[in-house]
Amino acid sequence: xxxxxxxxxxxxxxxxxxxxxxxxxxxxxxxxxxxxxxxxxxxxxxxxxxxxxxxxxxxxxxxxxxxxxxxxxxxxxxxxxxxxxxxxxxxxxxxxxxxxxxxxxxxxxxxxxxxxxxxxxxxxxxxxxxxxxxxxxxxxxxxxxxxxxxxxxxxxxxxxxxxxxxxxxxxxxxxxxxxxxxxxxxxxxxxxxxxxxxxxxxxxxxxxxxxxxxxxxxxxxxxxxxxxxxxxxxxxxxxxxxxxxxxxxxxxxxxxxxxxxxxxxxxxxxxxxxxxxxxxxxxxxxxxxxxxxxxxxxxxxxxxxxxxxxxxxxxxxxxxxxxxxxxxxxxxxxxxxxxxxxxxxxxxxxxxxxxxxxxxxxxxxxxxxxxxxxx
Numbered sequence: 001x002x003x004x005x006x007x008x009x010x011x012x013x014x015x016x017x018x019x020x021x022x023x024x025x026x027x028x029x030x031x032x033x034x035x036x037x038x039x040x041x042x043x044x045x046x047x048x049x050x051x052x053x054x055x056x057x058x059x060x061x062x063x064x065x066x067x068x069x070x071x072x073x074x075x076x077x078x079x080x081x082x083x084x085x086x087x088x089x090x091x092x093x094x095x096x097x098x099x100x101x102x103x104x105x106x107x108x109x110x111x112x113x114x115x116x117x118x119x120x121x122x123x124x125x126x127x128x129x130x131x132x133x134x135x136x137x138x139x140x141x142x143x144x145x146x147x148x149x150x151x152x153x154x155x156x157x158x159x160x161x162x163x164x165x166x167x168x169x170x171x172x173x174x175x176x177x178x179x180x181x182x183x184x185x186x187x188x189x190x191x192x193x194x195x196x197x198x199x200x201x202x203x204x205x206x207x208x209x210x211x212x213x214x215x216x217x218x219x220x221x222x223x224x225x226x227x228x229x230x231x232x233x234x235x236x237x238x239x240x241x242x243x244x245x246x247x248x249x250x251x252x253x254x255x256x257x258x259x260x261x262x263x264x265x266x267x268x269x270x271x272x273x274x275x276x277x278x279x280x281x282x283x284x285x286x287x288x289x290x291x292x293x294x295x296x297x298x299x300x301x302x303x304x305x306x307x308x309x310x311x312x313x314x315x316x317x318x319x320x321x322x323x324x325x326x327x328x329x330x331x332x333x334x335x336x337x338x339x340x341x342x343x344x345x346x347x348x349x350x351x352x353x354x355x356x357x358x359x360x361x362x363x364x365x366x367x368x369x370x371x372x373x374x375x
Contacts, residue, residue, distance in 0.1 A: 005353035011360060013299050017345060019352045021297075021311075024340040031336060037329060042322065049321025050314035056321065058189065058203035064306075064313030065205075065270045068212040070291025071298060071305040072219050073264035077144075078300050079223055080256025081236035086133060086148025087264040087288030089155030090126040094265025096159055097125030098272040099167065099177055099279030106184030114184045118273050119211065119266070126265020127258045129155060134257030138250035144257070152288070156281075163281055176280035186274040206274035208266075212309075215263060216302040222259070232256055264288060293338070297345040312338070 007016060029039035050060045070087045077084035101121035105114050133147035160175070169178040186207050190200040223229040234242040235252040242249060271283045294312055298304030319334030344351075 005350065005357050007353060007357055008360070011356060013301060013304060016353060016356055017297055017299060017304065017308075019356055020344040020348070021341060023352060024337070024344040027344075028337045028340050032333065035333075037326065042326065042329070042333075045322055045325050046314070046318035048318075049325070050318035055201040055203055056317055058201065058205040059317040060310065060313040061209055062203060062205040062270070062275065062313070063316045064309040065209045065212045066267050066287045067290055067294045067309035067312050068216060068306055069263050069266045069270070070287050071294030071309055072215055072291075072302065073260045073288075074291045074295035075298070075300040075302075075305060076219060076223065076232075076263065077256050077260040078295065079229075079236050080232045080252055081239060082134075082137065082144050082253065082256055082260075084130070084148055084257065084260045084264075085145055085289075085292070086130060086151050086261075087291050088284050088286070089148070089152040089288070090129045090261040090264035091267035091284045091288055092155040092159050093129040094122040094126035095268030095272045095279060095283055096162070097121035097123075097265065098268040102180040102184035102273060103167075103177060103279075106181030109183060111183040111185075114181075115186065115273070118184060118186075119269055122265045122268040122273075123262035124265070126261040126263070126268075128261070130257045130261025130264070131254065134254050137257075138253040160281055163279065167279060169278075174280070177278050179278050180273065184273060185277050186269060188274070204275035206270065208270035208274045211266065211269060213306070215266065216306050219259075219263070220302045228252075228255065264291070293342040293345070297341065311341075315341075 025043070029043075032039045032042050049056050051057055070091065073087050073090070074084055098118050098121060101118045102114070105117060109117075129151060130148075133142070133144050133151055136142035136147050137144040163175040163177070167177045168175055172178075188202065189205045189207065189209070190202045192207065193200040221229075223232060231242070231247045232252050232255060234247055235249050236256075239249050242252075267284060267287060272279055276283060290312060294305055294308045297308040297311070298306070315334060315338055319331055319337075322329050322334065323331055
């Protein structure tokens with residue numbers, strides 16, 4: 001069995017993902033060329049669509065906000081030794097919590113009171129939905145991968161039932177709630193900038209982007225700079241050895257999945273309270289599964305996850321622009337590019353590691369060993 005190549009931490013976190021991304025883009029360029037398009041033109045239009053205008057940048061950051069939440073959710077669970085594939089369902093329940101809080105409190109309270117409660121409801125509902133698979137894993141040995149996948153389907157069925165039979169707006173043919181009161185909606189970035197005298201196009205981008213950045217900082221401080229975070233990583237790295245340090249894995253399993261579910265639930269703040277202004281079905285749209293790729297590409301580190309989320313946000317937004325700009329270019333080509341990035345950054349993440357290590361040995365001198373102590 002081949003041992004993984006040891007790289008300096010900076011190379012493992014930054015250089016190797018960059019090399020993997022370049023390989024994915026290179027293979028995608030060959031495929032694009034084979035089907036009859038110019039790779040340089042496609043890449044230029046993709047970048048222009050994602051970052052070349054205020055509206056394009058706003059949509060890119062809007063998508064990235066959701067992916068930051070789901071990527072962080074996957075990463076926190078992975079550091080605890082768990083593979084949480086239930087981000088879809090936990091995000092749906094987070095959206096349900098947002099909807100219930102907004103409908104109940106929005107007409108009666110000001111935004112300064114409603115919005116913190118909406119965020120809290122999103123986190124608590126996502127946390128509660130993740131707690132059941134966590135408990136089954138911690139005390140019954142049920143595999144968290146299987147249970148979280150099953151809970152995705154249960155969450156979809158539950159949300160669909162409530163929207164059709166309980167929460168649906170009277171007289172509305174669509175399965176969605178009534179619009180939220182203004183106090184229960186997260187302000188859009190265009191609204192805030194407009195009050196500051198800056199003209200900005202109206203897009204779904206809202207102040208949840210700041211919440212996503214705050215969540216990334218909080219995850220870093222919790223996982224890497226706190227005693228519970230150290231215990232969490234110890235359980236994830238060596239669960240049997242952690243027992244000898246007095247760490248109780250069941251409690252850490254519950255903690256990691258609770259934090260993971262809360263982060264996934266915050267998707268509802270961006271999508272429901274920020275973008276749509278009402279609770280509706282299918283608002284997650286695969287973001288929970290995209291979060292797996294975002295976390296893998298970001299090496300399960302908050303900084304890397306933020307950058308990977310922006311990358312996928314650019315692919316979503318830039319891909320939509322490509323479909324308009326180039327005749328015959330379909331969204332399937334963008335999905336192909338996403339798949340290649342996941343392949344090289346996830347399943348084949350270590351393929352390029354020996355090459356990177358060899359280059360580093362040529363250009364980065366090794367540190368001399370410390371002199372032996374005199375006897």
